Amino acid sequence: MDYLKPVPEPTPESKPYWDALNEGRLMLQSCGACGKVRHYPRPLCDACFSFDVRWINAKGTGTIHSWTVTHHAFNPGFKAELPYVLVTVDLAEGVRMQAPLRQADASTLKPGLPVRLLIESARDGLALPAFALAAKA
Amino acid sequence: MSLREKGVITGIGETAYSRASGKSVLALQLEASLAAIADAGLTPKDIDGIIVYGSTVAEDFITNFGIADLRFSAVTPMGGASSVAAVQCAIAAISAGICNHVLIPLGRNGSSGTRIGTRVQQMPQFRTIGEFEMPVGAIAPAQLYAPMARRHMELYGTTSRHLAEIAVNTRKHALLNGRGMMTKPLTVEEHQASRMISDPLRLFDCSLESDGGCAVVVSAAERARDMKQRPVLVMGVAEGHPDSPSAITQRPDLTRLGLAKAAPRAFKMAGVSHADIDVAEVYDCFTYIVLCQLEDMGFCKKGEGGPFVMDGTIAIDGKLPLNTHGGLLSQAHMAGINHVVELTRQLRGAAGKAQVKDAEIGLVTGYGDMGDGSIAIMRRA
Numbered sequence: 001m002d003y004l005k006p007v008p009e010p011t012p013e014s015k016p017y018w019d020a021l022n023e024g025r026l027m028l029q030s031c032g033a034c035g036k037v038r039h040y041p042r043p044l045c046d047a048c049f050s051f052d053v054r055w056i057n058a059k060g061t062g063t064i065h066s067w068t069v070t071h072h073a074f075n076p077g078f079k080a081e082l083p084y085v086l087v088t089v090d091l092a093e094g095v096r097m098q099a100p101l102r103q104a105d106a107s108t109l110k111p112g113l114p115v116r117l118l119i120e121s122a123r124d125g126l127a128l129p130a131f132a133l134a135a136k137a
Numbered sequence: 138m139s140l141r142e143k144g145v146i147t148g149i150g151e152t153a154y155s156r157a158s159g160k161s162v163l164a165l166q167l168e169a170s171l172a173a174i175a176d177a178g179l180t181p182k183d184i185d186g187i188i189v190y191g192s193t194v195a196e197d198f199i200t201n202f203g204i205a206d207l208r209f210s211a212v213t214p215m216g217g218a219s220s221v222a223a224v225q226c227a228i229a230a231i232s233a234g235i236c237n238h239v240l241i242p243l244g245r246n247g248s249s250g251t252r253i254g255t256r257v258q259q260m261p262q263f264r265t266i267g268e269f270e271m272p273v274g275a276i277a278p279a280q281l282y283a284p285m286a287r288r289h290m291e292l293y294g295t296t297s298r299h300l301a302e303i304a305v306n307t308r309k310h311a312l313l314n315g316r317g318m319m320t321k322p323l324t325v326e327e328h329q330a331s332r333m334i335s336d337p338l339r340l341f342d343c344s345l346e347s348d349g350g351c352a353v354v355v356s357a358a359e360r361a362r363d364m365k366q367r368p369v370l371v372m373g374v375a376e377g378h379p380d381s382p383s384a385i386t387q388r389p390d391l392t393r394l395g396l397a398k399a400a401p402r403a404f405k406m407a408g409v410s411h412a413d414i415d416v417a418e419v420y421d422c423f424t425y426i427v428l429c430q431l432e433d434m435g436f437c438k439k440g441e442g443g444p445f446v447m448d449g450t451i452a453i454d455g456k457l458p459l460n461t462h463g464g465l466l467s468q469a470h471m472a473g474i475n476h477v478v479e480l481t482r483q484l485r486g487a488a489g490k491a492q493v494k495d496a497e498i499g500l501v502t503g504y505g506d507m508g509d510g511s512i513a514i515m516r517r518a
Binding site for chain 2: 005006007008009010011014039040041042065066067068069070071072074075078081083084086088095096097098099100106110111122126128129130
């Protein structure tokens with residue numbers, strides 16, 4: 001079946017991120033000079049302007065910062081999933097990312113609810129992040 | 138050196154707004170530009186500066202207008218903040234003595250051509266989103282901005298009913314303006330019953346996708362004294378970029394836009410206070426973005442935008458008449474240059490049925506991409 005969703009076009013700086021997802025891990029950039037964690041992947045540390053990067057394994061835990069529930073198909077590849085929830089997540093490492101929230105009742109969502117990472121196979125050679133609500137600690 | 142009152146809006150022009158123009162984008166821009174140049178009492182050959190938007194280039198205007206010596210060309214690629222940012226850029230060039238009459242043309246087939254709702258994938262400003270968020274399903278502006286609105290609702294108790302007030306009020310003004318694509322009244326109930334696009338944004342929280350053209354001419358203040366129209370002077374102007382401008386997700390405060398940085402600079406340059414503003418044309422790609430900008434400009438405190446827009450505050454005869462032409466929500470999506478046109482009309486006293494009584498000072502804002510902002514405060518001469 002044709003894959004209709006947009007696909008990422010990795011850059012030299014972001015390739016390790018996508019490669020790691022494909023291997024089932026979420027990795028984040030940590031500055032090789034000052035240690036500041038940044039996301040989404042980009043070339044330069046905005047604190048010390050170093051290009052050096054050390055990739056670290058993310059714990060895969062976080063909390064909900066905000067969300068939206070999409071009802072309109074802006075892309076035919078997502079039509080079968082409507083409506084779907086996208087969550088903005090505060091990761092334990094202090095950075096944020098956005099990804100779908102699986103199997104959740106959107107009416108129960110609140111900022112601060114804990115979530116855990118899922119890594120889903122989208123198609124051959126492409127794995128994408130998603131989240132699920134985590135049992136409260 | 139300040140840009141205060143160095144530039145004047147001397148000409149405004151619009152084509153008809155529609156869902157299918159049947160014309161090229163360049164033809165739409167040329168048609169609106171000719172109208173604006175004639176309105177200023179100039180000829181196309183008088184234009185010596187151009188700031189383009191989108192798919193046209195300065196060369197197109199040199200060729201079609203037969204301009205012998207164009208002295209200045211630029212782009213201000215800030216999405217919907219581009220138009221007002223272009224006003225700043227034009228006045229900076231004028232003030233530096235480079236040129237005298239700068240044309241800011243805008244035209245698009247945003248309905249019949251590349252749809253505004255999905256065109257962002259092709260823009261370099263959206264490269265980060267294109268790689269990391271579009272693949273997981275965040276494709277369109279409505280989806281990218283919805284988490285800002287949701288966060289505002291969770292923090293401050295803002296409701297969809299507050300957003301409805303902006304949509305309904307804007308529609309009323311579009312009917313007064315008479316040039317709008319939307320020609321029927323909108324009720325709060327209709328807004329609340331409209332289909333959800335990306336929660337909390339409903340259909341009637343979203344702007345139109347339009348075909349048309351719209352242009353303004355910005356002239357040097359000393360030239361404008363003897364020109365055809367009553368001058369509308371730009372008292373203060375600024376642009377501002379939000380924290381994490383390429384990805385909303387990483388913005389420390391999701392409810393703070395670039396305008397929060399630009400507005401204090403523009404007010405300071407203009408030397409006016411909020412109470413002096415008689416009319417406001419605020420970029421309205423989505424109702425929530427209007428509410429957030431009102432807060433970011435300081436018309437009310439952060440979080441109080443919902444209550445602020447209720448009770449007639451933003452009506453033509455209210456304390457802060459807002460989007461008196463019907464905005465992007467109900468007139469047409471001309472990326473905010475139609476907001477500049479309308480503010481100019483208001484300050485000329487030529488806004489017809491939508492005229493705000495005794496409008497002397499007003500402001501116009503732009504908002505674009507992931508939160509870039511721009512603002513111009515103007516007064517009648």
